[in-house]
Amino acid sequence: MRTLKLKKGNLDTFLAKISELGELWGPRKKGEVYIYDRIDDLRDLVKEPVITFLPIKKLFLPPRFQMLHYDGKIYEENINQFEQRIVYGVPPCEIHSLLIFDKLFGLKYKDPYYFKRREKTIIIALSCTPSSACLCKSARTHVIEEGFDLAITDLNDFYLVWVGTSKGDDLIRAAPELFDKNVTQEDIQKFIKWREVRDGKFKKSIDFVTMPDLMDLNYNSHIWKEFAEKCLSCGACSMVCPTCNCYDVIDEIELGDNSVNRERFWDSCMFKEYSMVAGGHNFREAKAERLKLWYTHKLKSFTDAYKKYSCVGCGRCVITCPVDINILSVVEALLTGKVDKDSLLTEKGK
Ligand code: SF4
Ligand code: SF4
Structure with a gap:
């Protein structure tokens, strides 16, 4: 992989230049949080690494989008209207989440809505240092070898730029x-030092390797019921998790002219209706069953099928769940057989 250096003061010039090749997207501040958004003015782009409120999945599978329109005679799929995009500032854990989506949506039937957007998107990854909730080192997603076109590491005096693909090379050109x-050798030493400092900043860790066994052993554990007593079934954990990918599809029929819009939107296995089938039977009516499914998916079943964890350690569930049910509190309960009820809030801040 080719590696280059970019002077700190040249980043804006570079971004301005490449924004002529496609729409520039990246993190910007919105109220108290950061969001991925289209950047029309470079002053709005947050150039430092940040964790956005919603993960990068929203750029490839938006929370709600139209799949096709039927006008009463013919239907048209909405898969050819995407513009070329360049997304700056994607952290390593989210690059791993996209690699997971590439696998999931690229099975026997490729998801055209995902892959068309993927083909039209050039990704500039940005190395980061961990916040207090980050678990990416445990998940081994703090480093990336693929899944990006360019990857940037900020080494204070300059950026080290890794060229991952020919599309990345086009940006350089x-x-x-x-x-x-x-x-130089001095630059390499700076990078090694930066890596050591980053690795020393992780405050939390999970031994993911032991989790599939612990999920099996705790299948009938009381911990799921105890968590369920607090869970609000709000689905926020699924919305913010970069690897959650459940969706629903509905046909919205316009009265009068027979036209139909087929819409696809994010869903969550934490919702009661998610497992309801025709006839009204619900396979996971109990909250405890839904919580167990969510964590089985993160800690066991994906590992069985793909030899990868489907938790990339972004820390969003830790920040987001209003009652502190998250990857850390659940793993703690799996290890100790106890739910720390004092740390589970009935409502955050109370
Ligand atoms: S675990 Fe937390 S975020 Fe997820 S559904 Fe329950 S209350 Fe909501
Ligand atoms: S389970 Fe939590 S920490 Fe892991 S990827 Fe999902 S939101 Fe991030």
Whole structure:
């Protein structure tokens, strides 16, 4: 993989140059949180690494989108209207979440809505240092070897830029004069030091390797009922988790002209209606069963099928769940057989 250097002061010039090749997207501040958004003014782009409120999945499978329109005679699929995009600032854990989606949506029947957007998107990854909720080192998602076109590491005096694909190379060729090919031994030492400092900043860890067994052993444990007593079934954990991918599809029929819009939207196995089938039977009516399914998916079943964890350690469930049911509190309960009720809030902040 080719590696180059970019002077700190040249990042804006580079981003301005490449925004001529496609729409520029990246994190920007919205109220108290960061969101991925289209960037029309570079001053709005947050150039430092941040964890956005919703993960990168929203750019590839938006929370709600139209799949097709039927006008009463013919139908048209909405899969060819995507513009070329360049997304800046994707952290390593989210690159891993996209690699998981590539697998899931690329099985026997490829999901055209996901892959068309994927084909039209160039990704610039940005290395980060962990916040207090980050678990990516435990999940081994703090480093990336694939899944990006360019990857940038901020080494204070300059950026180290890894070129991952030919699309990434095209970006460099838009402004080759900004880059220095001469990566010296001193630069390499700076990178090694940066990596050591980053690795030393993780505050939380999970031994993911032991989790499939612990999920099996705790299948009938009382912990699921205890968590269920607090869970609000709000589904927020699914919405913010970069690897949750459940969706529903509905046909909205316009009265009068026979036209139909087929809409696809995010769903969650935490919702009671999710497992309801024709005739009204519900396979997971109990909250405890739904919680167990969610964590089985994160800690066991995906590992069995794909030899990868489907938790990429982003920490969003830790930040988001209003009653503190999250990957950390659940793993703690799996290990000790006890739910720490004092740390489970009935409502955050109370
Ligand atoms: S675990 Fe937390 S975020 Fe998830 S559904 Fe229950 S209350 Fe909502
Ligand atoms: S389970 Fe939690 S920490 Fe893991 S990827 Fe999902 S939101 Fe992030």
